[in-house]
Amino acid sequence: MEIKVRHLTHIYQPNTPFERLALDDVDFTIPSGAFVSIIGHTGSGKSTLIQHFNGLLKPTKGEVIVGDITIAAGAKNKDLKALRQRVGMVFQYPEHQLFEETVEKDICFGPLNFGVPLEEAKVRAREALELVGLPLSFLSRSPFDLSGGQMRRVAIAGVLALHPEVIILDEPTAGLDPRARRDILNLFARLHREKGITTVMVTHSMDDAARLSDEIIVMDHGRMVMKDRPEAVFTRTDLLRSLGLDIPEPMRFLQRLGARSGEVLSEPAFTVEQTAEIVTRFLNREGGPSWS
Amino acid sequence: MRKEKIIEVRGLSFRYADDSDWALENVNMDVYAGEWLAIIGHNGSGKSTLAKCLNGLYIPQEGSVKVAGRDTSDGEALWEIRRLVGMVFQNPDNQFVGTTVRDDVAFGMENHGIPRDEMIVRMEEALALVGMSDSADREPHRLSGGQKQRVAIAGIIALQPAIIVLDEATSMLDPKGRSDVLAVMRRLKQEKDITVISITHDLEEVAGADRVIVMERGSVVQAGAPREIFKHPKVLLDLGLDLPFAVNLREHLVQKGIPLPGDVFLQEELVEELWKLKSVT
Numbered sequence: 001m002e003i004k005v006r007h008l009t010h011i012y013q014p015n016t017p018f019e020r021l022a023l024d025d026v027d028f029t030i031p032s033g034a035f036v037s038i039i040g041h042t043g044s045g046k047s048t049l050i051q052h053f054n055g056l057l058k059p060t061k062g063e064v065i066v067g068d069i070t071i072a073a074g075a076k077n078k079d080l081k082a083l084r085q086r087v088g089m090v091f092q093y094p095e096h097q098l099f100e101e102t103v104e105k106d107i108c109f110g111p112l113n114f115g116v117p118l119e120e121a122k123v124r125a126r127e128a129l130e131l132v133g134l135p136l137s138f139l140s141r142s143p144f145d146l147s148g149g150q151m152r153r154v155a156i157a158g159v160l161a162l163h164p165e166v167i168i169l170d171e172p173t174a175g176l177d178p179r180a181r182r183d184i185l186n187l188f189a190r191l192h193r194e195k196g197i198t199t200v201m202v203t204h205s206m207d208d209a210a211r212l213s214d215e216i217i218v219m220d221h222g223r224m225v226m227k228d229r230p231e232a233v234f235t236r237t238d239l240l241r242s243l244g245l246d247i248p249e250p251m252r253f254l255q256r257l258g259a260r261s262g263e264v265l266s267e268p269a270f271t272v273e274q275t276a277e278i279v280t281r282f283l284n285r286e287g288g289p290s291w292s
Numbered sequence: 293m294r295k296e297k298i299i300e301v302r303g304l305s306f307r308y309a310d311d312s313d314w315a316l317e318n319v320n321m322d323v324y325a326g327e328w329l330a331i332i333g334h335n336g337s338g339k340s341t342l343a344k345c346l347n348g349l350y351i352p353q354e355g356s357v358k359v360a361g362r363d364t365s366d367g368e369a370l371w372e373i374r375r376l377v378g379m380v381f382q383n384p385d386n387q388f389v390g391t392t393v394r395d396d397v398a399f400g401m402e403n404h405g406i407p408r409d410e411m412i413v414r415m416e417e418a419l420a421l422v423g424m425s426d427s428a429d430r431e432p433h434r435l436s437g438g439q440k441q442r443v444a445i446a447g448i449i450a451l452q453p454a455i456i457v458l459d460e461a462t463s464m465l466d467p468k469g470r471s472d473v474l475a476v477m478r479r480l481k482q483e484k485d486i487t488v489i490s491i492t493h494d495l496e497e498v499a500g501a502d503r504v505i506v507m508e509r510g511s512v513v514q515a516g517a518p519r520e521i522f523k524h525p526k527v528l529l530d531l532g533l534d535l536p537f538a539v540n541l542r543e544h545l546v547q548k549g550i551p552l553p554g555d556v557f558l559q560e561e562l563v564e565e566l567w568k569l570k571s572v573t
Binding site for chain 1: 333334335336382383435436438442460464465466467468470493532538540541548550559560562564566
């Protein structure tokens with residue numbers, strides 16, 4: 001499902017001493033089925049931006065169009081419920097919102113709220129639990145007896161059970177350990193690939209953004225400063241650093257190696273495997289001995 | 293020469309309820325004054341529980357925790373222990389009390405009876421250190437996750453504790469925010485000889501620590517300098533932990549037949565080793 005953002009401006013607490021311009025004339029389109037990451041310095045407007053995608057915040061000016069639903073400044077929005085059903089939002093630390101006695105009840109809560117019959121909701125709960133890689137035996141357990149990573153997966157299952165066409169992720173791996181982080185990212189990469197879900201991820205990890213995204217949106221002080229493929233975004237090292245961001249770690253390493261050797265090693269590299277390839281080629285270039 | 297022990301943990305066991313499993317089991321460890329100690333382990337391995345035992349938020353059922361010689365099980369000593377040990381948690385939402393950033397940073401100092409003039413100086417210094425001077429009049433609950441973390445850190449810095457425990461305190465920060473906060477901590481460590489205990493998943497930070505403790509199932513399974521810990525990547529991978537980029541790349545390159553020393557773990561070292569290989573004619 002396509003997301004169009006048109007001249008979106010958002011001002012928090014207007015006409016008070018706390019008034020603050022959080023988004024300033026932001027304009028872009030996310031094509032249906034894309035995986036887009038949003039990066040930006042703390043307070044650059046990333047979270048404010050995505051909260052418009054399911055109508056949690058309303059534009060002060062401009063509009064947001066998700067599929068055929070338009071949320072415009074100053075207009076009455078009758079379609080919020082339909083919007084929220086289509087756009088699943090996974091907040092930061094979503095496990096803080098678990099509240100039911102059992103995992104099954106918690107996952108069913110959303111679908112039931114949107115009028116899905118109980119039996120159907122239970123079927124969806126099973127499917128969702130399998131999607132997030134937890135055994136069905138968890139259905140009858142209390143969510144509060146689970147580990148942090150498991151709780152987060154249950155919370156995500158609750159969003160998936162709505163059968164959203166768009167998934168919005170606000171730092172989905174914050175606070176998880178490396179293994180749980182990998183599991184969660186693989187999950188969303190798979191959902192995107194297999195189900196064609198349009199995915200928007202806010203992240204502080206340049207490495208995750210580089211590896212997973214079709215496109216990256218770079219925010220600064222409430223404005224969009226770049227929207228491009230990762231290979232293009234991460235060649236702008238100086239600009240990114242001036243915004244408090246950086247290039248992915250493999251590229252930082254190659255830059256260091258390049259600086260030491262006087263060669264420019266600035267080609268995009270987002271994984272350790274790619275880096276190893278580039279380093280091997282670097283070693284094999286004329287002048288040095290040859291390693292396979 | 294080893295520095296003096298500022299925290300001594302002996303035979304520490306802790307569980308949340310009488311009928312639950314031990315969250316910590318027979319933990320023995322020391323923290324030396326002025327060191328940067330990283331604690332790693334996957335979630336549920338007991339890291340955060342251990343941190344909360346270090347300032348007496350949790351009192352062990354067995355064994356003891358002594359901070360600067362004071363036992364956390366001694367109710368009389370707790371106030372002093374908490375003055376010595378400042379904690380910054382992962383999710384600062386639960387710690388905010390003030391209506392503005394300024395009030396919030398002041399709160400801890402008021403509790404510790406710091407004179408007003410001194411308070412103002414320390415507050416400005418602390419907010420400047422974390423880059424939040426411009427936000428002194430904003431409401432904490434309206435800040436972003438990363439900004440909240442900075443304010444929480446400022447509140448602790450202002451108290452000038454001898455030991456700062458960071459419980460995944462930089463996990464919500466963007467790359468620059470994270471390196472800024474870590475730089476502040478390093479400076480405090482250097483200039484004021486503060487001891488830093490950091491529970492973290494950030495491997496680059498771990499690589500820069502003086503010592504590392506690896507936890508698994510409530511026990512300390514490895515302790516040593518980063519160079520020693522990262523010599524055995526398989527042990528860490530088996531525990532579900534990540535490797536610093538340089539170690540990961542080293543392993544990949546060694547597999548390709550490139551001869552590299554097995555203890556390289558810093559990026560600059562790996563760059564030097566590769567440059568040496570390249571320069572050999």
